[in-house]
Amino acid sequence: MIVAICGKGGVGKTTVAAITAKELSEKKDLKALVVDADPAGGLSMALGLMPKKTINDVRKEIVEEIKAGLRDEKDLAISLDYLLNTAIKEYGNLAILAIGRPEDEGCYCRVNVILKDAIEGLAENFDIALIDAEAGIEQVNRKVLSAVDYMLLITDTSVKGLKVAETILSVGKRMTAMRGAGLIINRVRDTDIDYQTHINTPIEILGVIPEDETVKRFDEEGKSFLEIPPCPARESLKALLNRAGLLGNTVP
Amino acid sequence: MILLSKGGALGIFDDLLEEISRIKSEFENRSDYRVVKNLDKLSWEEGSGLILQEETAVELGDPRLGSLMTLLWCDPSRVEDGNIALVGPDIRHASERKLPLGMIVIAGARFSDEYDCYRALREAVYGVKLKGFMARMMPSRNTIWCRVSKDAISSGFSLFHLGGAILNSLKGVGGVSSAEIVMVTAGKEQVERIRPVVEGARKLVDAMIKMYSEMNFDCETCDYKYVCEEVSELRKIRERLKEKAKDKGNKGK
Ligand SMILES: Nc1ncnc2c1ncn2[C@@H]1O[C@H](COP(=O)(O)OP(=O)(O)OP(=O)(O)O)[C@@H](O)[C@H]1O
Ligand SMILES: [Mg+2]
Numbered sequence: 419m420i421v422a423i424c425g426k427g428g429v430g431k432t433t434v435a436a437i438t439a440k441e442l443s444e445k446k447d448l449k450a451l452v453v454d455a456d457p458a459g460g461l462s463m464a465l466g467l468m469p470k471k472t473i474n475d476v477r478k479e480i481v482e483e484i485k486a487g488l489r490d491e492k493d494l495a496i497s498l499d500y501l502l503n504t505a506i507k508e509y510g511n512l513a514i515l516a517i518g519r520p521e522d523e524g525c526y527c528r529v530n531v532i533l534k535d536a537i538e539g540l541a542e543n544f545d546i547a548l549i550d551a552e553a554g555i556e557q558v559n560r561k562v563l564s565a566v567d568y569m570l571l572i573t574d575t576s577v578k579g580l581k582v583a584e585t586i587l588s589v590g591k592r593m594t595a596m597r598g599a600g601l602i603i604n605r606v607r608d609t610d611i612d613y614q615t616h617i618n619t620p621i622e623i624l625g626v627i628p629e630d631e632t633v634k635r636f637d638e639e640g641k642s643f644l645e646i647p648p649c650p651a652r653e654s655l656k657a658l659l660n661r662a663g664l665l666g667n668t669v670p
Numbered sequence: 671m672i673l674l675s676k677g678g679a680l681g682i683f684d685d686l687l688e689e690i691s692r693i694k695s696e697f698e699n700r701s702d703y704r705v706v707k708n709l710d711k712l713s714w715e716e717g718s719g720l721i722l723q724e725e726t727a728v729e730l731g732d733p734r735l736g737s738l739m740t741l742l743w744c745d746p747s748r749v750e751d752g753n754i755a756l757v758g759p760d761i762r763h764a765s766e767r768k769l770p771l772g773m774i775v776i777a778g779a780r781f782s783d784e785y786d787c788y789r790a791l792r793e794a795v796y797g798v799k800l801k802g803f804m805a806r807m808m809p810s811r812n813t814i815w816c817r818v819s820k821d822a823i824s825s826g827f828s829l830f831h832l833g834g835a836i837l838n839s840l841k842g843v844g845g846v847s848s849a850e851i852v853m854v855t856a857g858k859e860q861v862e863r864i865r866p867v868v869e870g871a872r873k874l875v876d877a878m879i880k881m882y883s884e885m886n887f888d889c890e891t892c893d894y895k896y897v898c899e900e901v902s903e904l905r906k907i908r909e910r911l912k913e914k915a916k917d918k919g920n921k922g923k
Contacts, residue, residue: 489883493809500806508723543720
């Protein structure tokens with residue numbers, strides 16, 4: 419199952435992805451692929467696991483191979499698979515891939531298509547693939563996320579955050595293979611409010627995550643979220659992920 | 671044109687076969703050389719999937735330790751059919767978690783077309799999927815990188831199972847009547863010994879692919895038809911190349 423974490427800039431996508439990765443790392447019977455699809459590489463940093471090379475480095479390598487004479491398409495696909503493996507950073511049952519910053523050097527659409535196939539093929543080897551997407555709708559629009567099964571939409575308590583989530587969902591329904599979606603309201607200060615009845619949205623609300631001092635501290639001190647102790651944000655996220663069947667128990 | 675000689679045996683690698691014979695006799699004189707022939711006793715359950723580091727018992731073919739692989743073909747009579755040779759430790763007896771890997775796969779094949787032969791053999795070798803074994807290859811760099819899981823090793827998996835699976839898969843290809851494989855784990859120096867053969871074969875294969883890729887403008891047989899249909903720029907480039915080829919043909923007349 420491929421799960422993409424999407425939402426407006428700064429609402430907590432990377433935080434949710436990092437804590438979810440932490441939960442997945444404790445499910446030893448699962449294999450999880452964690453994809454840092456934000457060119458800024460925030461998730462790799464939050465996990466303290468920087469891959470030695472990015473997908474974009476792999477793209478450059480393969481373009482070099484093509485320039486040097488690699489012509490046969492199947493050989494190209496086989497080679498990409500090999501190089502993709504060299505970009506994986508492992509941590510126990512987690513495999514981490516970072517997309518990196520794409521630089522345009524001529525048209526290598528063909529490479530992008532095969533690369534996307536290769537990543538999707540790789541994802542099939544895992545019980546779950548978790549993608550920390552770029553803010554906004556760009557990646558959904560450009561079909562980068564076309565293979566996504568489930569969209570985990572994040573918002574803060576702002577109206578703008580919710581509107582962006584709704585837009586992403588409607589675009590996602592057209593541009594991806596998604597079969598489900600859910601909304602998480604992050605950085606909630608007043609957890610007593612019943613958001614289910616308070617917020618009017620067509621998206622299924624999975625739950626809320628409170629504003630949390632531990633999260634803030636980990637972020638400020640640059641600590642790896644793989645070390646985060648049980649704290650209110652982590653507990654809430656774990657509970658709602660379990661309810662949604664996103665921790666490998668059941669398919670939503 | 672020699673590369674396109676019709677029918678029967680294909681001989682593009684013939685010059686390399688002598689060097690391979692020399693290498694093989696050198697290896698045969700080593701005390702860590704073993705050869706197994708009974709293919710039918712070497713079956714291993716099929717399976718695929720990714721093997722993570724934590725599940726891995728032995729990794730083979732780390733480029734820093736030595737990693738070289740080649741696949742070539744020749745007249746069936748020139749193959750020591752069924753031979754699975756290993757120079758160096760088998761994975762179960764490896765004292766290290768990482769081993770270098772060298773591999774020469776030779777198929778005795780009769781095809782009417784070299785490129786078809788290459789594609790069929792490649793499909794057979796790369797299509798080998800064994801439970802607890804994962805391989806990644808980079809044909810243009812002649813490298814192979816593998817992981818063997820702890821489970822596979824405790825169930826008795828050996829490099830001879832891998833060799834056997836490759837040979838059996840090759841023999842399932844119509845046109846292939848014999849096959850042999852030489853594997854090297856003895857050390858970087860021994861793996862490097864096969865480099866002249868591996869690089870020699872690569873040059874020939876590259877040249878062959880170049881020729882074919884420049885002659886085939888038939889979209890119906892092109893694997894990338896679907897990409898072209900999506901990206902109009904690619905289609906244009908293809909059309910341009912096609913015109914160019916036609917022009918050349920006309921000028922030649
Ligand atoms: N539940 C929370 N409690 C406290 N702070 C939080 C919480 N969630 C997120 N934050 C803080 O909010 C800020 C933005 O979070 P994060 O980087 O996860 O957002 P993002 O959506 O990934 O942003 P971007 O769009 O820039 O990638 C960070 O400083 C993070 O520590
Ligand atoms: Mg982020």
